[in-house]
Amino acid sequence: MTSIQQFFQNSVYFGVVLSLSTYGIGMLLKRKFKLALFNPLLISIFLTIAFLVVFRIDYKTYNEGARYISYLLTPSTVCLAVPLYEQFDLLKKNCRAVIIGIVSGVISSLTGIFLLALLFKMDHSAYVTLLPKSITTAIGIGVVQELKGYVPVTVTVIVITGVFGNIAAETV
Template sequence: MHDFFENSLFAGVTLSLISYLIGSILKKKFKLGIFNPLLISIVVTILVLVVSRVDYDTYNEGAQYLSWLLTPATVCLAIPLYEQWELLKHNCKAVMAGLVAGVVTSLCTVFVLSKIMGLTHEEYVTMLPKSITTAIGMGVSEELGGYVTITVAVIIVTGVLGNIFGELVCKIFRITEPISKGLAFGSASHAIGTAKAIEIGEVEGAMSSLAIAVSGILTVVLSSLFAHFM
């Protein structure tokens, strides 16, 4: 199996897609949040690599092509936003206030927990971009001197948790307004949360798509400021 991954140009991509397909089938069959396709694909991929004794670099040689699609896929999320443009214009102030509150809350939470847990500066800045899309978060972490690979893992975990528990949290706190729900998903759990928002409704998906872009920009700006706090 190790030789297969070393000699095959697309072994990593194939494993990733098959793992995601397994997750999608399980989600469709059981309809439970825990069977999130991305979460299942991560678990299956790790198990295959561990059992086959294939190191990450070897796997990534064949899986890196999927990363090329990350930025275009994020840009495509602008389509549902365009379709809800009039709604956005009528609620512009509330939307911006919500997004600023979401980003500041995320950064403050990381700062407080990092202080409590006694993290180093490098570990602290690694966590700061946890709630923005990977394409932006990797650049922020690298610029601030964090551990980029850990940042990627944290971003994925944040997104998966938002996808699984986001709707439940909205029900607990009785958040029913579609705009509010969409902004919450996008600002807290980026593209993975947005996938869930799109499932819930068109308005939720559009607002979540907007939140990804604006939250990313705000996090880039504010992370540089928060980085000096530790």
């Protein structure tokens, strides 16, 4: 084991520092190039994987420190309610459009997942793993745990859906 690997192995917050650093690089690239493809989360994922591969650091070592970030998922999701509340009058004014958008989004998402489940003959666990693909990670984890799905796959699907939606939304 090299000295770099030993340093990372013994560093409690290595995962947090790596995650935040690569996300910061993603933010800088996004600001500089102003392209939807330079999504900070997507850049962070690629840079983190590259770093772990180049320095031959296993995921378990990285995750020992990075897991502290997941503690912040639920509070950060709750914090999203504040700007939403500040726009409450605008939401009330456009209540019909908001409700139609939410209902149509839920129906299309559930229908798409249901059709994929039928097409690929998924069992119950695989099916419920994909159901929360369009909600926040913090809530999705709780839903999938309750429904007895595969949490790591759900997190991956939620992140992919969010990044793709972010990239597509800027283009649209």
